[in-house]
Amino acid sequence: MALILSIETATKVCSIAMHRDGELLGSVELLVDRSHSEYLAVMIKDLINYAGVETKELSAVAVSKGPGSYTGLRIGVSTAKGLCFGLEIPLISVNSLLAMAYEVNKYNLKGHDLCPMLDARRMEVYCLIADHQLNLKQETHSRILEEASFEKELKDNPILFFGNGMPKSKDILGKNDKAFFIEDIHPRASNIGFLAYEKFKNKDFENTVTFEPFYLKDFIATKPKKLL
Secondary structure, eight states: OOEEEEEEOSSSOEEEEEEETTEEEEEEEEOOTTOHHHHHHHHHHHHHHHHTOOGGGOOEEEEEEESSOHHHHHHHHHHHHHHHHHHTOOEEEEEHHHHHHHHHHTTOTTOOEEEEEEEOSTTEEEEEEEOTTOOEEEEEEEEEOOTTTTHHHHHHSOEEEESTTHHHHHHHHTTOTTEEEEOSOOOOHHHHHHHHHHHHHTTOOBOTTTOOOOOSSOOOOOOOOOOO
16 A cells, blocks of 8 residues: 655645545645745644544655745755655655646647646746657756747647746747647646656655755845845
């Protein structure tokens, strides 16, 4: 039996989920900005109680590895690693974008390509492109959105765009009849857990000591503005 706790903190949404052998037992989600550090530990404790299990029963902890918010990912990964060290159980990581693609693909009846997007700076997004079987056609990368963006890809196949970076692409690609846009999609721990179960069966685990989030770009610290 595989009992997996999943943690998703790649965006301002903080969510956790519990799966037993790939079946969802329960999930908790907060759409509150900067809730990760304040509520994550409490959410985990409450979900374990709601699910009627004990922490020592966990088989593994899965975490969204990124890309996404530097601070959010750091909090989620630190929490996951702490649980894995304390319980001596494996750590599993799942790409944040792929988890979004997994969710949308459940309703992708026409077999379009999938392009999950997370907002980055200005007109930049983090994205990947996968087919309807979730095979990667383009690995995770950062992309500046401009008039010629996705011109080649959209000649080949229709693409579903979604995620909190999607509105930027809609402004540019909205007139292309092969571009489709889906609202209100964000990474969820429930989807992290479904993908993590497949990794668990294959013993595809991370090195808990050395694992780091996939930030995609280096974190750039800025000086606070002086008060006037």
